[in-house]
Amino acid sequence: IQTCQTLMALYPNSSLADVALMQIAKARLEAKQPKEAIQILTGILRLKASNEIKAEVQFMLGSIYEAEAIERTAKQGGGQAKTQAMGPAIGAYRVCAEKYPQSPFAGQALGKVIDYYIDTKDYNRCVEMLQQVFTDYPDASFLDEMLLKWGVVLARMQNYKEARDKLQQLMNEYPNTPAAGKAPKVLEMLNKKAEGT
DSSP states (O other): OHHHHHHHHHOTTOSHHHHHHHHHHHHHHHTTOHHHHHHHHHHHHTSOOOHHHHHHHHHHHHHHHHHHHHHHHGGGTSHHHHHHHTHHHHHHHHHHHHHOTTSTTHHHHHHHHHHHHHHTTOHHHHHHHHHHHHHHOTTOTTHHHHHHHHHHHHHHTTOHHHHHHHHHHHHHHSTTSHHHHHHHHHHHHHHHHHHHO
């Protein structure tokens, strides 16, 4: 770490030190030292690192906080305790998506935030976020996954017609994606539920 700090002082525009620090943080994680990894990662965010590296760092922070929340609440059976413990993780994921929208981590981060709101049954917030996603990221590579989530959220809200429309849109616009492959199963379950109401 001291070598990396020296490198950064000597070569402030080089990304080699940032990458080296990332590797050290990953090594700390593998050694089951999440607190040390968090310190290193938050240190990288204070550097003049590229947005690409900062986006990955921010996503890693979210992953560490999520793993900690799951581990901390496992004995309580997850559920409500896990939902409450997820605050720091969701905050980190949200920052990743909002600050680095062009990064390859933005879609995953948004997915995590939306999944959290699905778990908390805050479906209205899910719909708001999904609408915002399609406004803010009209050409993003993760829109297929977002359409699938939107279909699921609408189905849970018992808005079956709109849910079908979103799933159909997914299959029409992104036919060869994994998300489109899941859509027929969701549609089948949705049709069964709609028949039962």
